[in-house]
Amino acid sequence: MRAGIVAAGIGGFVLAKRSIDKKRYENMKHREEVLIYTDQRRMASLPQLDVSKLKIVQDLEIEMMSDMYNKMTTACNKKCIPSKYRDPSLTKGESVCLDRCVAKYLDVHERIGRKLTQLSMQDEELIKQIQAEQ
Amino acid sequence: MGFRDFLLVYNRIAEYCFAHCIENLNDRSLSDEEIRCVDVCCGKQVNLNHKLMSVYMEEQPKILEKRIQEVQKLESAQQTTT
Numbered sequence: 702m703r704a705g706i707v708a709a710g711i712g713g714f715v716l717a718k719r720s721i722d723k724k725r726y727e728n729m730k731h732r733e734e735v736l737i738y739t740d741q742r743r744m745a746s747l748p749q750l751d752v753s754k755l756k757i758v759q760d761l762e763i764e765m766m767s768d769m770y771n772k773m774t775t776a777c778n779k780k781c782i783p784s785k786y787r788d789p790s791l792t793k794g795e796s797v798c799l800d801r802c803v804a805k806y807l808d809v810h811e812r813i814g815r816k817l818t819q820l821s822m823q824d825e826e827l828i829k830q831i832q833a834e835q
Numbered sequence: 836m837g838f839r840d841f842l843l844v845y846n847r848i849a850e851y852c853f854a855h856c857i858e859n860l861n862d863r864s865l866s867d868e869e870i871r872c873v874d875v876c877c878g879k880q881v882n883l884n885h886k887l888m889s890v891y892m893e894e895q896p897k898i899l900e901k902r903i904q905e906v907q908k909l910e911s912a913q914q915t916t917t
Contacts, residue, residue: 805857
């Protein structure tokens with residue numbers, strides 16, 4: 702009788718874990734697709750460059766990504782992990798905090814990028830106007 | 836090369852505005868206030884950069900000239916001693 706309850710419990714747990722893992726996998730696949738799609742769109746929006754310049758742009762992008770990654774690491778370290786700790790493993794609170802920190806940092810990074818391109822386009826238009834007036 | 840500097844400044848602004856504006860990490864998405872703060876911070880940093888650049892362009896030649904004059908004085912002092 703008790704064995705039956707235990708077996709049912711374990712069975713229920715296994716089924717729940719399977720469905721959660723399946724959902725996580727689908728979410729991950731979806732995120733990958735979105736990433737590939739946005740990457741393609743970004744590359745398509747660049748003006749047509751010859752092969753040598755394209756390589757330079759790609760190298761530059763990789764360098765900037767790693768720079769951003771390092772800055773993000775220090776920022777999230779400062780925000781999420783207290784200065785005094787005794788255990789090397791991450792607590793659940795710290796893991797959740799780091800997850801949110803990365804999401805927010807990437808969001809901020811993207812917004813600032815959009816705003817900077819907007820501002821620089823405004824500057825270019827101003828310069829063109831001034832040149833046209835002269 | 837100028838584009839590389841621009842990208843470095845972009846990363847620096849992102850780091851600064853993140854540290855300045857994001858206070859708590861209770862949610863995965865940005866709140867409206869945080870978005871507003873980031874916009875303001877970004878504009879401010881850009882204006883700061885412009886101002887610093889313009890003042891630097893003014894002051895740097897003066898410092899360079901002072902240094903050139905010092906070097907010239909040293910050289911003429913050495914020539915008189917030899």
